[in-house]
Amino acid sequence: MIDGYVRVGKLSEASNLLNMMPFKDVVAQTALINGYVQRMKMDEAHHIFREISTPDVVCWNTMISGYVQCGIMDEALELFMRMPKKDVVSWNTMIAGYAQDGQMDKALRFFHEMVKKNRVSWNSVISGFIQNGFYVEALQHFKMMRKEGKDPDWSTFACALSGCANLAALQVGTQLHNLLLKSGHIIDIFAGNALITMYARCGRILTARQVFDEMVSVDLVSWNSLIAGHALNGYAKAAISIFQEMKKNGVAPDEVTFIGLLSACSHAGMVDDGLELFYSMSRDYPITPVAEHYACVVDLLGRAGRLGEALKLVKGMPIKANAGIWGSLLGACRMHKNPEVANVAAEKLFEFEPHTTSNYVLLSNIHAEAGSWGEVERVRVLMKERGVWKQPARSWIEIKNEVRSFSSDDSTEPRAAEVFMVLRVLNAQMRNIGHMSDSSLLDCG
Known part of the structure; x- marks a missing residue:
């Protein structure tokens, strides 16, 4: 009886019944x-x-x-430590x-x-590593898992x-695809969607489409992944064509669909x-544009040099502009060399992300390219006052089916001296053929 009340959400009745039990x-x-x-x-559960x-x-x-679901990890840990006999579910x-x-370390x-x-x-x-x-x-733990004789399932493969996909590690991704074919998991819609995204982000859009066509069944995520993949690779007209194909198949778009389409445009x-698609969201579908859609439209107008329209759109939005929207506008200012609008966008962006180095660097570079050295110095002072400094970027490269990571000035790399020597040679060659202007080297570092 108590379980029945719980199933239908009648917790008061369930509690009363429990209290009546002798x-x-x-x-x-x-x-x-x-x-x-x-x-x-x-509180009631406790x-x-x-x-x-x-x-x-x-x-x-x-x-x-x-406690875990509520994000109260201290209480969860306390109970875990008190638990007399822990099983695999507890861990x-x-x-x-x-x-x-x-907290991946813990x-x-x-x-x-x-x-x-x-x-x-x-x-x-x-999945925790992927989320963070x-x-x-x-990928290292996926390899370790197989070495220890544990068979991955669709969830493991998807992760x-x-x-x-995020590393653009095509060779490793292709190996995983082959493992999927051998295991039979390729028929699973989740693994299929992950394959579409992986091939698309690695620039193999035809292979992504082939995976899509060979899937036994597809869902909205499959269509969205294919649209986003074409957008990422610059095939805007194909992305819109897929959108039309999707509608003909009776699949209704969602917010994610339009993010891919607007990005493509x-x-x-x-x-x-792009503007027609944006206005069709609320006109033809029950979809209210959110911040991500406005950011895409700002980027759309900004790339076209229509910065005034972009700024007007941001100021007239029915929702509060977030960091993504102001960041799109600031990036467009760099492209079209507009320091005035850049100052407006940057000041708003600093309110959301006061310690994000790249925002200050971008603003400084915009003023440097305009020859406004006083503004460049102002940004430098602002960074110093707020304790912001440039952090070395990290990159990944796939060599012989192994993904390697490295950062600038990384002296821990075994072949660091050789790498820096090659970089110096390339740097000199680029200067000789004029591929490096002085302004391209300006930053806040």
Whole structure:
């Protein structure tokens, strides 16, 4: 009865029924706890939990999972440490919780302390690396997983392919595709969508389309991935054609669809098409434009040199402009050398991201190219006052099926001396043929 009330969301009735029971059992109490957890009412759940003299493993895990879902990792850890007998679910919950909270160091510590890891354990840590931008580490752990004899499932493959997509690691991604073909997971829609994205981001748009066509079934994510892939590779007209094909197949677009379409039009300079698509969102579909759509339109107008229209659009928006919108406008100012609008965009951008170095560098470069050295100095002083400094960028390269990462002035690289020597030679050659102007070297470093 209690479980039935919980299933239909009648927690008050379930609580009353539990209180009427002369002898409360842990199963009934856990059922009510689970109901509170699902609705993120952890105070109520904890109250029931304290009344249980000897909670079983399921009860402990339900409480820990509840705190994890609410992002209260300190409470989750306290219960985990008190738990007399931890099972693999307990460990996996903590790993996933720390990963979702961005604490990959702690997630990895729990992962390594586990005596028996299952596929969920591996998937939790691999997906955690992907969520937090550690793509190389994700691929390394995928490789370790297979070495330890654990078979990846569609979720593992999807995460690994996402890592390849973000690193543009085509060779590794192709190897994963071959593994998918051998394992039979290629029929899975999630893995198929990940393949489309991977090939598209690696510039293999025809292969991405082939994967799409060979999928047994596709969903909206599949269509959106294909549209975004064509947009990324500069095939704006093809992206719009796919959009028309999608509608003919009875698939309704969503917000993500239009982000891909607007991005395609922006990069191709198709201003009129882009504006028509933007206005069609609320006119032809029940879709209200959000900040990402406005950022695309600002970029669309900005790339076309229509900075006045872009600024007018931003000021007249029904929603508050965010960092992405002001960043798009600032980038357009660099392209069309407009320091006046750049100052307006930068000041707003600094309010959202006061410690993001690239924003200051971009503004400084705009003024440097305009010869406004006083403004360049003003930006330098502003950076110093706010404690902002340039951080070395990090890049990745795929060599012989292995992804390597490096940063500027990275002396830990075994062949660093050789790398710097080659760079100096290339630098000299570029100067000799005029591919490096003085202004291109100006920054705030």
